[in-house]
Amino acid sequence: MGKETNTRQIILTLLKRNQEQTVSALATELGVTEMAVRRHLQGLEKDGFIESRIERQAMGRPTYKYSLTAKGDERFPRNYGDLSLSILKDLEQMSGNEMVDRLFEKRRDRLQEKYETEVKGSLSERVKALARIQNENGYMVDYKQLEDGSYEFIEYNCPISQVAKEYPVACNCEQQLFNKLLETANVERKSCIAKENTNCCVYRLKEQS
Structure with a gap:
């Protein structure tokens, strides 16, 4: 074989x-x-x-x-991470960090508009839909419901980790995107691949109180 x-x-x-x-x-x-x-x-x-x-x-x-x-x-190596990082650094030098933040915020809003019609129903249904979306985008998601009714949402891969290590706003915008798509302000990030020596990003998702 x-x-x-x-x-x-x-x-x-x-x-x-x-x-x-x-x-x-x-x-x-x-x-x-x-x-x-x-x-x-x-x-x-x-x-x-x-x-x-x-x-x-x-x-x-x-x-x-x-x-x-x-x-x-596509089976051959790509260097998209390095290219994206270089472009962001050039943008930061030309227009300042605020412009980079606005770029990620624009991406967050675009993704919300793209997926908001797919994420609906109960919290359980919304979490399932979000997991499917993230899996389609390469995040290798697993999730489970905890005893208190909240959900542990785990991403074992971060396609933008190389960029997120340099620009934490990328992670913040992902958390905000989850808040918006799940229609709850109770999205708590417990660990992050880009910020910590860990193999996964973990979120705690709760129903809006």
Whole structure:
């Protein structure tokens, strides 16, 4: 299984470097049979990592050429965190810290407007909807109801932690967003990945008193 996974990754790397490749070219690069390459390509295409197109020849059979899809390209490292941080630092130098705060507040308001129609019902239903939204955005959420009726809301990943370590306003705006979406002022942050040596952000969510 490990060898097969490694071969698939090598194929993706070759397509990343060369943009388009034929079965024959990939087989030569890998030192395997064309049949073996086709098997890997079928799996990668089924998973949505690559796509193929037919290139017709003046003579003979048409040739299939394979290339990465956007999903396949995303498997390669990105440095979005560093880029975002650099942009924020440049903005801070040009316009001051207040402008950075306003940027995060604008993001908070935009996310509220985007999701407020999805988060409704009882507190239980709202917490469930919020967990789904955060999971879709990569936060790896778990939550449970406590004996007093409140909820412990845990995020095991923070996609913006690199930025939040430099700009705590990002965490404050997330807490405010939760308050607004859950329609309660009782959102208490117990721990934070960006601020502490911990593996998760933990919130305590209570019904509005």
